[in-house]
Amino acid sequence: MDAASSLSSSIQTTHSKPGYLPGTSRIGRYLLIGLAFFFTFLAISPFLFALTTSFKTQTDSIDGTVIPFIQYQPTLINWEQEFGLGGTETFKSLRNSALIALGSTLIATILGTLAGYGLGRFKYGIGNRNLVSWFMSQRFLPPIASVIPFVLLFRDLKLIDTLPGMVIINATFTLPFAVLIMRDFFADFPQELIEAALVDGAGHFQTFRDIALPLATPALVASVIICFSFAWNEYLFASVLATKEWKPYPMLVAGSDSVRGIMFGFVTTRMLIAVTVPVFLSLLVQRYIVRGLTFGAVKG
């Protein structure tokens, strides 16, 4: 976490001093600190509970204890079950999740960066605001409405339960994030740098590639992480379109209860595996979360 926060501070290039309210009185201040700790604890206590439960045997997991070594003897049995001898399915679905998320992130980021550069730098006849809204509107549609046509489309194209199929789906649903984050960045980009390169005889694409893109790294990182996380977490489409060979990890999580009833240790272990990657990645892009998730409507 330390490495993560130091990395995140290096990404935060322009962290302005916020106008904090000064604490009024000493007691009031202690009260506020207490509340802040309380809310922080509330936010992560379910994760902490999952963590401690994942190191318990089935018998221990329902006894209400929480402190390892002192209250109960921790065991790796759940983790061994998940990754040990019977772990083939685990590794396979984690690999699937990683490939689907990486592939779709790559496509969404490339398309999103190009479109974001266009929308940030040029004026279009239709109106940039309409184009941006149009890209965004995709994210507002209830996914349930597009599942059915996708099933039929993919059946005809033989894309059901394939990597390209899952990549297309997730690239489609994460593209708005990439477009919005990159547009936001390029709209604030110093135009003089671009004009100077153009005057020097560089082409538009060359200018984009050699001047704008290298400076866009922080925004690119944010876009990649947000797209990756959403693709990694996607369940609805996977549950219909990737049920066998290309089953991603959330599908395995969804099967946890039917396999063994409610085994606390087993369920919490799988849950932790599912959330670890995106949750830790998100720590790297704190500065972009606000803008990214409100589609640039609120500046963070």
Added chain:
Amino acid sequence: MLVLKPMMQKTSAKYFFLMPGVLWILAFTLFPLVYSLYLSFTDFRLGKEPQFVGTKNYVEILGLDGEGGDDKALETATFSLFLTLGSTSMTLIMGTLIAWVFNHDLPMLRQMRAIITMPLFAAPIALGFLGVVIFNETNGPLNNILQGLGFERIQWIIDPWGARFAVLITDTWQWTPFVFIVVLAAMQSIPEDLYESARLDTRSNWILFRRITFPLIAPALGTVALLRLVETIKILDIPISLTGGGPGAATQTYSYYVYQIGLRGSFQLGDASALSYLVVIIAIIISSIYFWRVRARFD
């Protein structure tokens, strides 16, 4: 010629950047949507050729034929509405409260802020399963804590209202951080001298909040509320994993119902498409309000 050439280059360049994304959305968002609209006017089931039936599906769902409509659709839509209003208001209230606390000069503020945002990026399907453990009636930690504090144990999963609130609490827990970070960002952009001059007139934090903070964060709150509304309409993963829609259909959301009609069991794709189009219309209305509010920023 010398003047014209770069201009032409610029025109082709700007479409070169934009078009790949536009084409992608046309192919994979607009086409499915139009296809689904067509399906909603058919009696399509898997294994049967679609036949055009006009507005029959819509008429039957909405009960325009005088036969009472689709009760299950109404029931699940009611639960979705409960969830939408409940989660939106709960996350707004909690998020604003936490943001107000964090808008003071406190130690370890950035670290705590980062920790609070963690649930936001967790897979909802996984959080639902964590909920299965946390809300477990006999051995779950929540009931243990409630009992420890002297309250009655709650039948979270067995009782319809217990289950409804379990879903609501899980979604609220995941999305409060979103409201929190957005509202905190809005609060931190309020200039400090506004508070300083106001403090000459009043010492009440409540008056400061009501007269200065709240009016200035109101636009951000509106934006967040609209985003939360469209997001909560989509909720599906948490009820699937936490309650399986039960007991009965008490926690089945509208999306969940459409999912079952169209993709589980009978595969009534025509009916499901019509059902899903009704929610598309609602989403379009809410998102239009959203775009109307924020689109000026995108020129």
